[in-house]
Amino acid sequence: MSERDLQDILRKLKSSRDYADCSSLLSKAKITLLKLKALTPQPNTPSSTLQLAREVFETGALLSIRAKDPAAFTRYVHQLTPFYELPPERLSPAHSEKNKITGLYLLLLLTQSDYAGFHTELEGLELRQGREGMLEKDKYLGYPIKLERWLMEGSYDLVWKAMASREVPSEEYGVFSEILINQIRHEIATCSQTAYPSLPISSTKNLLFLDSEGAVIEFAHTRGWLIKDGRIYFPQQSMKATVDEEGNTKELSQMAIENTLGYARELETIV
Amino acid sequence: MPSKTPHTNGDKPVENGVNGTKDVEMKDDAPAPLKGGKGKKVKEGDEEMTVVVPPSKGSKLSAPPPKDTDGDVVMDGPEEINGDDAGAVQIDPVAKAVADIKSNFPLLERAVTLFDARFSLRALRSISSIRKRLTPDILAQVIAETYPSTSPAAKSLLLAIDRDYVSFTKPAATEMEIDGESKGKLAKKEQKEIIPEVDIFLGILIQIYFLDNKINKMGAYFSAQLTEEIHSLNRRTLDSLSARVYFYWSLFCEQIAPLPPSPSSPVVAIRPDLLAALRTAVLRKDIDTQSTVIVLLLRNYLSTSHIAQADLLVSHTKFPENASNNQVARYLYYLGRIRAIQLRYTEAHEHLTAATRKAPSSPSAAGFTQTATKLLLVVELLMGDIPERATFRLASLERALQPYLLLVQAVRVGMLGEFENAIKQHGETFRRDGTYTLILRLRQNVIKTGIRMMSLSYSRISLRDICIRLKLESEESAEYIVAKAIRDGVIEASLDRERGFMKSKEVGDVYATREPGEAFHDRIRACLSLHDESVKAMRFPMNQHRLELKNAQEAREREREMAKEIQDGDLDEDDLGGEFEGM
Numbered sequence: 001m002s003e004r005d006l007q008d009i010l011r012k013l014k015s016s017r018d019y020a021d022c023s024s025l026l027s028k029a030k031i032t033l034l035k036l037k038a039l040t041p042q043p044n045t046p047s048s049t050l051q052l053a054r055e056v057f058e059t060g061a062l063l064s065i066r067a068k069d070p071a072a073f074t075r076y077v078h079q080l081t082p083f084y085e086l087p088p089e090r091l092s093p094a095h096s097e098k099n100k101i102t103g104l105y106l107l108l109l110l111t112q113s114d115y116a117g118f119h120t121e122l123e124g125l126e127l128r129q130g131r132e133g134m135l136e137k138d139k140y141l142g143y144p145i146k147l148e149r150w151l152m153e154g155s156y157d158l159v160w161k162a163m164a165s166r167e168v169p170s171e172e173y174g175v176f177s178e179i180l181i182n183q184i185r186h187e188i189a190t191c192s193q194t195a196y197p198s199l200p201i202s203s204t205k206n207l208l209f210l211d212s213e214g215a216v217i218e219f220a221h222t223r224g225w226l227i228k229d230g231r232i233y234f235p236q237q238s239m240k241a242t243v244d245e246e247g248n249t250k251e252l253s254q255m256a257i258e259n260t261l262g263y264a265r266e267l268e269t270i271v
Numbered sequence: 272m273p274s275k276t277p278h279t280n281g282d283k284p285v286e287n288g289v290n291g292t293k294d295v296e297m298k299d300d301a302p303a304p305l306k307g308g309k310g311k312k313v314k315e316g317d318e319e320m321t322v323v324v325p326p327s328k329g330s331k332l333s334a335p336p337p338k339d340t341d342g343d344v345v346m347d348g349p350e351e352i353n354g355d356d357a358g359a360v361q362i363d364p365v366a367k368a369v370a371d372i373k374s375n376f377p378l379l380e381r382a383v384t385l386f387d388a389r390f391s392l393r394a395l396r397s398i399s400s401i402r403k404r405l406t407p408d409i410l411a412q413v414i415a416e417t418y419p420s421t422s423p424a425a426k427s428l429l430l431a432i433d434r435d436y437v438s439f440t441k442p443a444a445t446e447m448e449i450d451g452e453s454k455g456k457l458a459k460k461e462q463k464e465i466i467p468e469v470d471i472f473l474g475i476l477i478q479i480y481f482l483d484n485k486i487n488k489m490g491a492y493f494s495a496q497l498t499e500e501i502h503s504l505n506r507r508t509l510d511s512l513s514a515r516v517y518f519y520w521s522l523f524c525e526q527i528a529p530l531p532p533s534p535s536s537p538v539v540a541i542r543p544d545l546l547a548a549l550r551t552a553v554l555r556k557d558i559d560t561q562s563t564v565i566v567l568l569l570r571n572y573l574s575t576s577h578i579a580q581a582d583l584l585v586s587h588t589k590f591p592e593n594a595s596n597n598q599v600a601r602y603l604y605y606l607g608r609i610r611a612i613q614l615r616y617t618e619a620h621e622h623l624t625a626a627t628r629k630a631p632s633s634p635s636a637a638g639f640t641q642t643a644t645k646l647l648l649v650v651e652l653l654m655g656d657i658p659e660r661a662t663f664r665l666a667s668l669e670r671a672l673q674p675y676l677l678l679v680q681a682v683r684v685g686m687l688g689e690f691e692n693a694i695k696q697h698g699e700t701f702r703r704d705g706t707y708t709l710i711l712r713l714r715q716n717v718i719k720t721g722i723r724m725m726s727l728s729y730s731r732i733s734l735r736d737i738c739i740r741l742k743l744e745s746e747e748s749a750e751y752i753v754a755k756a757i758r759d760g761v762i763e764a765s766l767d768r769e770r771g772f773m774k775s776k777e778v779g780d781v782y783a784t785r786e787p788g789e790a791f792h793d794r795i796r797a798c799l800s801l802h803d804e805s806v807k808a809m810r811f812p813m814n815q816h817r818l819e820l821k822n823a824q825e826a827r828e829r830e831r832e833m834a835k836e837i838q839d840g841d842l843d844e845d846d847l848g849g850e851f852e853g854m
Contacts (some may be wrong), residue, residue: 116613123612123708124576153715154755155748191754195766203768252785259792266799 103140494520514559562594600629685721
């Protein structure tokens with residue numbers, strides 16, 4: 001087992017298109033890496049091996065994205081992190097897919113609505129990259145950053161446009177589009193439930209980025225909305241509000257009593 | 272070289288005096304630029320330096336009031352030092368500095384014999400007054416006079432400051448000539464074993480000398496040796512000293528060539544050592560080292576922005592409750608920073624408020640206060656609150672907070688244009704403060720405030736107008752944004768899609784909601800916890816309770832006697848009882 005074997009496997013990996021083949025090749029590559037003691041970078045690993053190891057993991061990461069296997073992808077990303085943190089004189093950053101994979105990872109965090117993770121990752125990137133003007137301009141990294149900003153603002157139409165048009169930086173990014181669209185549709189639905197008293201079906205179609213009115217009606221049924229005279233009503237809204245208020249008032253008085261009792265107890269201990 | 276020779280064979284007092292003045296000049300030169308640099312940096316609000324330097328001084332200068340409420344012991348500490356400073360003008364400064372350093376040794380000895388850490392803390396506090404006067408010569412003199420010539424500890428210390436040729440016998444000889452009594456004293460001293468605390472204390476002084484003169488590589492190497500020594504000694508009385516050693520060690524590492532953001536900086540290399548130190552400290556219940564090392568590790572992780580690791584550290588360790596006030600303040604600051612990055616603003620706000628309140632109020636800690644306040648302001652904005660105007664008027668903060676004032680003004684009015692201008696203008700400052708990414712997140716808040724302002728001022732406004740005022744890209748985005756604002760509870764309004772306007776609902780009475788009650792509750796809780804903390808912070812002298820016990824025993828005896836007397840004369844009691852019944 002040597003570096004040459006690894007190169008062979010990598011070549012095969014690149015030519016192969018079948019996921020099952022690839023995953024078996026990948027596990028073979030990982031075993032080779034283990035034997036070379038390069039699964040994680042050691043202080044004495046030669047840089048040529050490091051480069052190969054990085055390439056294996058990167059291929060693995062991209063493959064798992066194509067196979068829609070987020071768990072495997074996350075694993076690969078974590079395995080890649082120590083490689084990316086090596087100083088450039090040990091492992092040259094050229095030919096690395098670092099930005100692409102980090103961008104994909106950010107997007108994954110976004111689709112899992114793990115905003116804390118997203119920002120944690122981002123903070124690290126900004127500091128390591130230094131000038132973050134570059135960060136936003138980077139084709140791979142800028143995309144998830146922009147998406148996140150729009151999502152937080154609520155400019156869902158911009159998100160939709162970014163995903164629908166061919167602005168997606170690479171085919172792997174497309175995998176997430178579907179998940180994200182479902183997510184924002186759900187968001188919009190909850191928003192409009194509270195924001196509008198009623199909506200005509202025709203405009204709801206545009207609002208929710210659905211293809212036809214039939215789809216709108218179907219969607220309305222799944223969310224339990226009422227459809228009357230070509231308009232959608234959100235009946236549960238008012239009911240919910242009254243229940244909420246009652247709950248609130250009950251809680252309020254209970255809270256006041258509890259607090260006052262608490263103060264009395266504390267005062268007693270002090271005096 | 273010439274400045275050293277008089278010391279080693281300085282049998283003429285005149286020469287000594289000349290040498291002394293020379294040293295003074297040198298020293299005057301040394302601290303001045305340092306001070307100037309620091310002052311400038313404080314004004315600029317440079318994070319790295321201000322966070323590092325002032326707290327380290329603050330811990331010495333202003334530690335006493337909050338934590339060490341040990342009454343007069345603390346009170347006379349700084350006063351004594353001040354007195355010394357005043358006196359130093361007249362007396363030979365070198366001799367004075369040497370005497371000052373030596374005056375701490377009895378304190379350390381007392382700390383060991385009485386097993387009371389307060390004495391070593393007192394010794395550590397005096398460092399700030401000695402700090403400016405430190406030179407290798409003074410240190411060498413102290414070492415030579417303190418240790419017997421055979422001591423290996425003295426050898427290694429002298430080697431570290433490159434004065435290993437200083438001979439031991441000569442200074443003793445001069446003292447013999449000057450004063451007959453001191454000979455006896457010295458002889459006694461040499462017989463007595465030098466406690467390791469003194470070794471480490473001198474080690475810390477050497478560290479400080481390296482740090483002030485930016486000899487970082489040497490400092491880091493020396494610190495590593497020093498920690499090893501501490502480790503091999505394993506004495507509980509060393510705890511507070513060893514905390515200080517780790518503190519300076521990590522400072523050295525931060526300043527060595529590849530500076531922190533780069534992953535190959537020496538900061539990363541000392542992590543295992545710090546973690547090991549933490550483990551040992553926890554096992555030995557060494558609170559000082561424990562708190563210092565936790566803070567250092569957090570700082571370490573954040574400097575290379577390993578936020579996930581820092582978060583894990585926080586969740587896996589328990590910060591000692593009765594750590595020194597300054598460490599608590601720093602810990603809270605770093606914790607607040609982590610939480611802010613993780614979007615847990617409420618927690619971040621809580622920690623940062625506590626950090627700014629706990630920060631020492633002395634001017635030397637102004638840098639820490641500034642940095643913490645900046646972060647606090649941003650977090651407040653992110654939570655949707657507007658910071659108080661008074662914060663920006665404080666003399667110590669006014670200049671440093673100027674960019675933030677612009678930011679707050681933009682957010683308050685909800686003007687997206689001004690907000691972006693402020694970012695463009697002061698982006699560099701924000702980046703240096705490490706608040707840039709957080710500030711970028713504010714964009715949505717600006718939009719929200721803008722919408723809220725509009726919903727308050729208009730009962731009905733078209734989406735087109737909203738779009739123009741907020742400088743949004745399209746009416747469609749405006750619609751989505753307003754819908755989201757309504758759902759998030761930012762405004763009370765409804766949308767009309769066909770006619771394209773937003774209609775505000777009547778704003779309810781705030782006093783009908785639970786909000787005033789909650790605010791009231793928060794304040795009362797703060798007061799109560801303040802009371803609890805001050806009760807906990809009270810300190811009592813060590814053996815006082817025995818005295819009380821004795822008193823109690825005496826009282827009990829007296830009671831017994833009284834009881835006896837009563838028993839003897841039980842007629843009285845019967846009489847009393849009878850009378851009572853009769854009534």
